[in-house]
Amino acid sequence: MTYEELIALLHESIEASGIAYKNYIAGGKTFSFAQELKRQNDKITRLITGNSQLLSPALQQDVAAMLHHYNAWTKQ
Numbered sequence: 001m002t003y004e005e006l007i008a009l010l011h012e013s014i015e016a017s018g019i020a021y022k023n024y025i026a027g028g029k030t031f032s033f034a035q036e037l038k039r040q041n042d043k044i045t046r047l048i049t050g051n052s053q054l055l056s057p058a059l060q061q062d063v064a065a066m067l068h069h070y071n072a073w074t075k076q
Contacts, residue, residue: 001051001054002054003054006047006051006054006055009047010044010047010048013040013043013044013047014044016040017037017040017041017044020033020036020037020039020040021037023036023037024036024037038074041070041073041074042070044066044070045067045070048063048066048067049067
């Protein structure tokens with residue numbers, strides 16, 4: 001995978017995650033909406049952890065913070 005492909009996939013998945021989050025909030029935080037949100041966040045996590053070597057050092061701190069947030073949310 002190239003950097004450009006990774007960024008395109010991450011952009012698509014982050015957009016889908018944002019939509020899933022809005023649906024989760026608007027839908028009363030139900031399990032079905034939470035499942036879709038988790039699915040999107042898991043996809044983002046897999047993309048990042050499987051391709052972290054493609055990300056610049058300048059992004060590493062932000063990526064780590066995002067992964068920490070996803071992990072904390074999943075545990076709740």
